Amino acid sequence: MPYNETEIKCVVVGDGAVGKTCLVKVYVDNKFPEGYIPTVFENTYLIQEYRGFKVNLGIWDTAGQEDYVVDPNPFENVRTRWLPEVTHHCPHVPIVLAATKTDLREDPASLKLLQQRSCKPVTTQEVEQFAKEIKAFSFQECSSKLNSGIKELFEKCIQAVLFPNEGKEGSKKQEESKKKKDCLMM
Template identity: 30%
Template sequence: MSTKERKVALMGFRSVGKSSLTIQFVDNQFVDSYDPTIENTFQKAIRINGQDYNLELKDTAGQDEYSILPQSYFMNIDGYVLVYSVNSFKSFEVVKIIYEKLLDMKGSINRVPVVLVGNKSDLTLEREVQYEDGKKLASSWNVPFLETSAKENQSVAEIFSMVMMAILRAEGSEQKKGGCVLS
């Protein structure tokens, strides 16, 4: 069975930990220093349901409510990880705006595989966004949700398993509708 390619973009407000989550997943290490990302691409081979995938992760520059999202964030991207930091209510608000922009660009919600992630769950004393708030938002979008800590490597791999499952579900529903699915 040949390896299939899937592309996933990580999006969210600046310094929510998009790069830390990506590097923790790809290299099993935590990078503590904050160096604003322009845009990086990482590769990781994973296996889902017995099928090998080469996952291309696009670690995007931090967005804010006024960001014009480049076309490259929408073209040939199979799924999205929308990240906020549990110690930043602002980042939680920004992720809602990014989600709306995604829907505007990508169309129907059923075809946009998204996982909502509340990162930095280890910062319990600095928490501004409660677990229930993230869960409720994800539920309203009908997408998977989890809280993670890139620093403690808590639930990091699960993010990418969840987004892959969401991508595969979306592709399955496309095939059932008779749509064209490229792989």
């Protein structure tokens, strides 16, 4: 079967310790790394088939910012730091929002810590609403520890570039992205 070949760059951005490197490692190596791995900057390339395309997927894992980790509002840094930075440097690139560490919704220690702060885990509905608010192409909940939703997350990044009109927004920005072959994951 002949393939259409394409190259896509997926840049992973976000706060430090939110699970960016783990989700890349699980996707590429199919193995969860134990312990925190601070990242300076790392590129990974892999070739895969997606809906009749031979995709050379370049995944750029960027460093987070440790000083933002303690913010109790999980969406605030996306809204005030990452989204403005992304839209400034890459104005026509689709965004796929990743809700990482979903396994912690059931973790007793995490739930206790949240309760002590009068907080609760973020719900799927809250993630979906926030994705719409920031005009993300899509969102995906995932857990690197459980290897849940990781493959689907990267497939949504590929879909955002190859089939931009299949996203919920279908915006002009997404049409522009098809020419650039880039996608950002937050």
